[in-house]
Amino acid sequence: MSATRVVRMEEDPAEVDTGKVTIVPGTMTEPQCATFCLQDEDHTLGNALRWTLMKNPEVDFASYSIPHPSETRTNVRVQTSERTTAVEAMFKGLDDLTDICSHVIQTFQAELAKGEFEYDEEGAF
Amino acid sequence: MVTETKKFKHNDTETLRSRVIVERDRVTSTASTDFPHNYPGVDLAWDFEKFKENFKIKINRLSKNEMEFDMVGIDASIANAFRRILIAEVPTMAISNVFVMNNTSVVVDEVLAHRLGLVPILADPTKFDFKAKDETSTDVNTIVFKLSVKCRHDPNAAAGETDPLKKYINSSVYSGDLVWQPKGDQLEKFKDCPIKPVYDDIVIAKLRPGQEIDVEVHCEKGLGQDHAKWSPVATATYRLLPEILVNGEIVGEDAVKFQSCFPEGVVDIVVENGVKKAVVVNPRKDTVSREVLRHAEFENKVKLTRVRDHFIFTIESVGSIEPQDLLVQAVQVLMDKCALVKRALQATLQTE
Numbered sequence: 001m002s003a004t005r006v007v008r009m010e011e012d013p014a015e016v017d018t019g020k021v022t023i024v025p026g027t028m029t030e031p032q033c034a035t036f037c038l039q040d041e042d043h044t045l046g047n048a049l050r051w052t053l054m055k056n057p058e059v060d061f062a063s064y065s066i067p068h069p070s071e072t073r074t075n076v077r078v079q080t081s082e083r084t085t086a087v088e089a090m091f092k093g094l095d096d097l098t099d100i101c102s103h104v105i106q107t108f109q110a111e112l113a114k115g116e117f118e119y120d121e122e123g124a125f
Numbered sequence: 126m127v128t129e130t131k132k133f134k135h136n137d138t139e140t141l142r143s144r145v146i147v148e149r150d151r152v153t154s155t156a157s158t159d160f161p162h163n164y165p166g167v168d169l170a171w172d173f174e175k176f177k178e179n180f181k182i183k184i185n186r187l188s189k190n191e192m193e194f195d196m197v198g199i200d201a202s203i204a205n206a207f208r209r210i211l212i213a214e215v216p217t218m219a220i221s222n223v224f225v226m227n228n229t230s231v232v233v234d235e236v237l238a239h240r241l242g243l244v245p246i247l248a249d250p251t252k253f254d255f256k257a258k259d260e261t262s263t264d265v266n267t268i269v270f271k272l273s274v275k276c277r278h279d280p281n282a283a284a285g286e287t288d289p290l291k292k293y294i295n296s297s298v299y300s301g302d303l304v305w306q307p308k309g310d311q312l313e314k315f316k317d318c319p320i321k322p323v324y325d326d327i328v329i330a331k332l333r334p335g336q337e338i339d340v341e342v343h344c345e346k347g348l349g350q351d352h353a354k355w356s357p358v359a360t361a362t363y364r365l366l367p368e369i370l371v372n373g374e375i376v377g378e379d380a381v382k383f384q385s386c387f388p389e390g391v392v393d394i395v396v397e398n399g400v401k402k403a404v405v406v407n408p409r410k411d412t413v414s415r416e417v418l419r420h421a422e423f424e425n426k427v428k429l430t431r432v433r434d435h436f437i438f439t440i441e442s443v444g445s446i447e448p449q450d451l452l453v454q455a456v457q458v459l460m461d462k463c464a465l466v467k468r469a470l471q472a473t474l475q476t477e
Contacts, residue, residue: 018476020469038466044209045462051202055171057161090470094463099173100203101460103180104196105453111182111194112449120188 024075033079034086042066046074052100053093058084062093133370133428138164144430145365149418157200157433192448195366196436204363204436210455211361213350216255217445218248218268220354222343226273230298230338232330237338240330241272242354244300245323245443246344252314253346264309268320268344271306274298276332289331298338301325306341323444357451359441365431367411372426375403379422386417409437 020039027035038045046064053062053076061079078086134140136154142164146154161170179198186193196204223238232240248268256266276295289296300322311320330338349356369391375383380403384392393406417427440448 017469018472021466021473023473023477036470041462041466042209044206044214045459045466047202048206048459049463051157051200052171054160055169057170087470087474091467094467096171096173097203098460098463100176100199101456101463103173103177104182104199104207105456107180107182108194108449108452108456111184117184118186120186 027077028086031085031087032082034077034090036076036078036090038074038076040072041074042072043074046076048097049076049093052096053078053089055096056080056089056092059089062089133372140430143433144368145433147413147415147429147431149415157202159200187449189447190442190444192438192440192442192452194438194452196363196438198434199436200434201436204438206459207452207455208361208363208438210458211358211440211451212356214348214458215357215446215451215454216250216346216348217355217357217443218246218250218253218344218346219352220244220246220270220342221345221347224341224343225339226341227337227339229336230330230332231336237330237340241340241342242352244303244327244329245445246320247318247323247445248315248320248344249318250346250446255347256345262343264311266345267308268311269306269308270303270342270344271340272298272303272329272342273337273339274302274332275337276334278334289333293332293334295332297331298329299325300327300329302329303342357443357446359443361438361440361451363436363438365433366435366437367408367413368430368432369405369408369411369417370428370430371403371405372428375423375426376400379403382420383417383423383427386420386423387411387414 022037022039024035024037027033043066046066050062050064053059056062058081059078060081062077064074064076066074076090078089080086080089136146140146141154142158144154145152158164159169161168163169176198181197182194183197184192184194220242223234223241225234225237228234228237230237246268253268254266256262260266274295276293279292279294282292286292301324303322305320307315307320332338347355369387377400380394380401383403384394386392388410390407390410391405393404394401395404396402413429413431415429417423418429438452440451442448442451446454
């Protein structure tokens with residue numbers, strides 16, 4: 001087991017940690033459903049991702065849970081229609097969330113550049 | 126600023142979808158329901174172009190430490206992600222190791238170390254790396270300060286002086302007494318903005334003649350989720366925009382009573398043809414105390430709601446990162462998370 005791992009590391013030294021996202025064993029009975037386990041993630045990503053997943057009309061069911069409060073992992077369950085797969089829906093959800101974020105930054109910086117607000121050099125209001 | 130008095134219908138779908146309803150004894154319609162297939166004939170599928178059209182940010186106030194802005198047209202799950210990241214996941218520099226050479230003050234070592242840890246440090250965290258547990262300290266992951274203060278009598282103090290600040294020299298140890306020890310190319314790298322505590326007047330300990338503190342402290346990059354000393358904000362909060370809906374008109378003495386149910390500036394009284402009339406002018410100022418719902422005369426005449434996708438954000442920085450940069454960094458953190466999960470998922474799929 002460990003030997004195969006070493007070989008893989010040699011093939012691609014810049015490989016990302018495969019333990020970050022795993023598919024919970026036995027949850028992907030068909031490509032249209034899966035439970036993804038995100039290591040070191042919490043409500044911050046879990047809930048935001050759940051929302052973008054649910055916005056996808058091909059997603060029949062999406063939710064997240066934190067199975068145990070002292071384990072820093074989040075499970076995300078996705079079930080889709082026949083027209084797509086759970087993995088594809090997951091990628092779309094992540095891309096949509098990225099789009100939202102980049103648009104928020106753009107809008108904020110444009111608003112900041114306009115300078116149409118009360119500015120107080122010193123401390124608090 | 127006068128907003129027209131809106132008539133309300135009794136909880137139609139549009140209201141349920143776009144408003145949180147504040148009733149006398151409860152809050153209803155709290156969860157967002159704007160998902161595909163939820164409402165017949167309404168397409169609520171994700172549409173980036175539609176989002177761009179509706180999404181707005183308006184900065185209301187900005188200062189060195191604080192910012193208030195409106196973020197409109199986004200779901201609570203994402204606004205809340207920004208808030209959570211601001212508090213717990215935007216990296217900053219903070220003192221994490223204290224090497225005590227000598228401490229004869231009344232403040233014991235561990236309390237002193239804790240107090241030092243909470244001092245905000247003015248240093249750009251993006252110019253530093255995280256230090257792994259087994260890694261050695263270098264100029265790219267550690268900032269070093271020295272704090273060495275000794276208290277003694279002031280020979281020039283008046284005979285009957287009782288004020289310790291005048292009677293003794295160094296009766297208080299301040300954050301400003303921390304002296305930066307530049308390592309490697311730090312002096313060159315930070316010549317435009319020398320590293321120092323954000324505030325020089327934070328009392329760390331008090332001393333009396335003969336007592337001294339001599340410590341070396343190491344700052345490391347960290348996240349608020351590990352310890353609050355790494356949190357870049359004093360607080361980051363949002364509230365939903367309040368809305369006051371009135372059916373019909375509220376006139377005469379009722380108008381005066383209506384006005385007194387709200388904080389100052391929310392409701393104005395206008396006199397029309399010699400009759401007093403209540404007009405809602407600035408619901409933003411309302412605290413949504415629900416006082417107005419307690420009175421029988423306003424029953425079925427007034428309805429309180431909050432606009433579900435209108436967030437009034439307040440970011441109060443601790444001082445190390447300016448609030449306008451904080452928001453951008455927080456959103457960036459969420460983007461990085463998405464990218465990391467995407468890459469990790471791709472890697473997992475390849476190995477399977």
